[in-house]
Amino acid sequence: MSLVGEEFPEEVPLRAEEITIPADVTPEKVPTHIVDYSESEQSEEVLRQEIIKANVVCVVYDVTQEDTIDKKGSKIPIILVGNKSDLRSGSSMESILPIMNQFSEIETCVECVHALSRIFTISDQDNDRILSDAELNCFQRGRHETTWTILRKFGYDDTLELTDDYIYPPLRVPVGCTTELNHLGYQFLQRLFEKYDEDKDSALSPAELKNLFSVFPYTPWPDSVYSSVPTTEDGYISLRGYLCQWTLSAYLGVHRCLEHFGYLGYPILMEQDSQTEKTMDLEKGQTQRSVFLCKVIGPRGTGKSAFLKAFLGRSLLTDEHCCPTAFSLHTINTVTVSSQEKYLILEEVDVEAEFLKAADAACDVACLMYDVSDPESFNYCASIYKQHYMASGVPCVVVGSKADLPEVKQHHGMSPAEFCYKHRLNAPLRFAATANTQDNTHIYTKLAWAAMYPHLNGSDTNGTSFWLRVTVGVVSAGLLGFAIYRAISRHK
Structure with a gap:
């Protein structure tokens, strides 16, 4: 009836x-x-x-x-x-x-x-x-x-x-490619955020986030999400943090991300077969990508975790207060490079031995971190550089942490500055967890620059010739990206 x-x-x-x-x-x-x-x-x-x-x-x-x-x-x-x-x-x-x-x-x-x-x-x-x-x-x-x-x-x-x-659409990611959400994906996510942000405070409270995920058979985000992305002063997921988490999901686990989009109804609401867009680097020269992965590598106790938290404008103490049981090896935030907003993922690589697996070293840019107050600290960075990055073409940025402490002479054969000069790396940058957030911003910007323009690794980024080459690189990236996009579209 x-x-x-x-x-x-x-x-x-x-x-x-x-x-x-x-x-x-x-x-x-x-x-x-x-x-x-x-x-x-x-x-x-x-x-x-x-x-x-x-x-x-x-x-x-x-x-x-x-x-x-x-x-x-x-x-x-x-x-x-x-x-x-x-x-x-x-x-x-x-x-x-x-x-x-x-x-x-x-x-x-x-x-x-x-x-x-x-x-x-x-x-x-x-x-x-x-x-x-x-x-x-x-x-x-x-x-x-x-x-x-x-x-x-x-x-x-x-x-x-x-x-x-429906829930596991086929997607094969070729070697040398990375996965990112396309503009339709971000439009869909923006609409979802606005739908469930009932008090219109540009943030999702735990209750609003629960409503958003009510269409899932399980909770898709771990508790550690609050320590991985930007949040509000109240500890809620901000719009930027929300988009950052989805960007991280698409980059690190695209098939699980597609599953999540299926539960949320993307194929029905957007009437699209493809939920992601593939972009590609050729010869590491230029890129149309918007998401970059930085491995933060250094001996235990160097301050890598503090470096990741500072990227979100927080400290280890504030994170322990808001989510004491949640810990993540990743943080993601936006970085503005030449008026373009890019996503930078920081991944902490925590190893005690001097040997690092090739898979753990793979990234768009490596941040080699040593403790300026520990005389044995730089030996590890030098060893890792020679093992994995000296002949790889992957750009490296050397960072001296705990810069608020007295600097001691490193027991390596040469100083960090001399090592960087010999291997055509930029001079070491200094990081202090106690410093104002703005004081450390230039480090994350340099990491994003290095990932975007790996062919300029070691160049003087303050010189006129650098900016001329960057301009040429951006034009080339546009032409290359269009050709790749058309090639991929034909094979969808």
């Missing part, structure tokens, strides 16, 4: 009239004849006769009364449907599983509440808990779609599970 009348009837008779659903309104294009049965109005013999004629039996039970589940059918496919799910919290599947295991005729059990709740949440674009005519038409395209048509449109299969094709 709900199907035919397109609303829930206030008065429900004991038995509904027989109806036929035309073929043109079903996804399978097959006419479906539905016969209702009432135990109070009809006999068991009538029921047996109807079952003999049936191609499939739908056994409807009341999820609030478990004894209504105890029904048996014949050797034809049976679908169990849990009704009145709004009157019960949680699922009734625990009661169903023993019956499904006992009777092989049962093909599936349907409890639509979770799937339909996700569809409602995705479709409620203004987050007012009501579907307007426009929001209904957005996913129905002006037609009165059947429930199963809508479920399949939102990625569900016959068992009400999201299909692999």
Whole structure:
């Protein structure tokens, strides 16, 4: 009756009239004849006769009364449907599983509440808990779609599970390529942020973030997210921090990022097949990329963690206060380079031995950090540079940490400044966790510059010739990026 009348009837008779659903309104294009049965109005013999004629039996039970589940059918496919799910919290599947295991005729059990709740949440674009005519038409395209048509449109299969094709779209990332969100991805994320930022304070509180992730079967972000991205003074995820976290997710784990976009309804709301865009470096000369990875490498106790926190304008003490149990090896923030906003990821590489695996050394720029107050500290940086970076073409920036302490002579064969001069590296930069945040900003900018223009590694970044070469590099990057974009588009 709900199907035919397109609303829930206030008065429900004991038995509904027989109806036929035309073929043109079903996804399978097959006419479906539905016969209702009432135990109070009809006999068991009538029921047996109807079952003999049936191609499939739908056994409807009341999820609030478990004894209504105890029904048996014949050797034809049976679908169990849990009704009145709004009157019960949680699922009734625990009661169903023993019956499904006992009777092989049962093909599936349907409890639509979770799937339909996700569809409602995705479709409620203004987050007012009501579907307007426009929001209904957005996913129905002006037609009165059947429930199963809508479920399949939102990625569900016959068992009400999201299909692999929907949640895990195929994407092969060639060697030498990195993954970033394209402009459509950022537009989608911006709209989601605005939807769930109910108090319009340009930040997501824990409650607002929980609402955003209500369409997930699990919490997609770890607690350490608060120590990885920029937050407000109240410790909430700011818009910049929110976009930073998604950028980090796309860079470090693109397939998991695609899965998350699927749960959020990106393929439906944006009507796009591709949820990411690939960009490429050729010969490490120029790049159209917006996201860069910096490995922060140095002996234990050098101050790498403090360096990562300072990138977010925080200190280890403030982080311990806001999220004492959460720790992350990554921080990400935006850096402005030549009026362009780029994302820079800092990853702390914590190793005690002097040997570093090649995979741990791979990055866009390496930050080799030593403690100016420890005479043995620079030996490690020099060793790592010779092992992994001297002949690799990966730019390196040397940073002397704890610059607020008295500097001692390093026990290496030459001073850090002499080492950098010999290997055509820029002079060591000085970092102090106690310094004002603005005093350290130039270090992160230099790291982003080095990642963007690796071919200028060791150049004097203050000279006129440097800026001339940067200008040429930007023009070349634009031409190269357009050619690569077209090549990738042809092979999508």
